[in-house]
Amino acid sequence: MYVLTSRVRYSEIDESGALSPLSLINYLQDCSAFHAEDVGAGIAASVERRAAWMIAAWKIRIHRLPSMGESIRIGTWPTGFKGLMSNRNFVMEAADAPEGSAPLVEADSAWFLFDVDAGRPRRLVHDDLACYLEGDQFEPALDMPAVQRRLRVPRDAEPVVADAVTVTGSHIDTNHHVNNAQYVGMALDALRALAPAPEGSVWELPPQPEPRGIDVQYVAAAKLGDAVAPHVYPLEAAEDGAQEVLVALDAPDGGHYALVKLAF
Secondary structure (H helix, E strand, O other), X not given: OEEEEEEOOHHHEOOOOEEOHHHHHHHHXXXXXXXXXXXXXXXXXXXXXXXXXXXXXXXXXXOOOOEOOOEEXXXXXXXXXXXXXXXXXXXXXXXOOOOOOOOOEEEEEEEEEEEOOOOXXXXXXXXXHHOOOEOOEOOOOOOOXXXXXXXOOOOOOOOEEXXXXXXXXXXXXXXXXXXXXXXXXXXXXXXXXXXXXXXXXXXXXXXOOOOOXXXXXXXXXXOOOOEEEEEEEEXXXXXXXXXXXXXXXXXXXXXXXXXXXXXX
């Protein structure tokens, strides 16, 4: 397992004083990015080999978000591959937590290797992941539901429409499109803008909802100047009683940029 240690900064918390969901995803992304850099497979290597790892989906389970000033450690490791996709797990823990303690956050994610010249993902082989492994073996996966690569918009459901977001430079990363974490920020901002829930809605959320589950499917890349329209679909309560909401972040032509399912 590759480990990144840090301390929660003031710039990373929200109004509650805890790590914001956007900053949480940035930590997970940064941990995997540092892992790649440290094994010689980072940004420069991706440019040279004309192939880049891209994420297709997240499943994140939040048990507790750390607070301002709290020391944390984030761990990540690949758990295997099949066809075009590879899975990578993550944990976030309190830095002073004894071994065996429950983590703050657990996550699974699905990735693919994009061939720049061919303009499409390519089938994976063991050598694509060998540099990330210790002893040439994959570590066991977390004991949690696997990431969902397909999220579905409820049929015949009428969404609640939030104001569209215009993509600006602050949303863009080195791939020249909206950074993966930013879509989750857009989804949460849409819910906050609609709180309290519209009259007649089947869901109720507090003005500053903090999710305990985040599932994301990435569909298409939004770029500078694009309009992203959030369409909010309340879902039936989950088996554990969690209230779930699906936010479709859509293009003007009706296609999806990303689907974000949030559990509260």
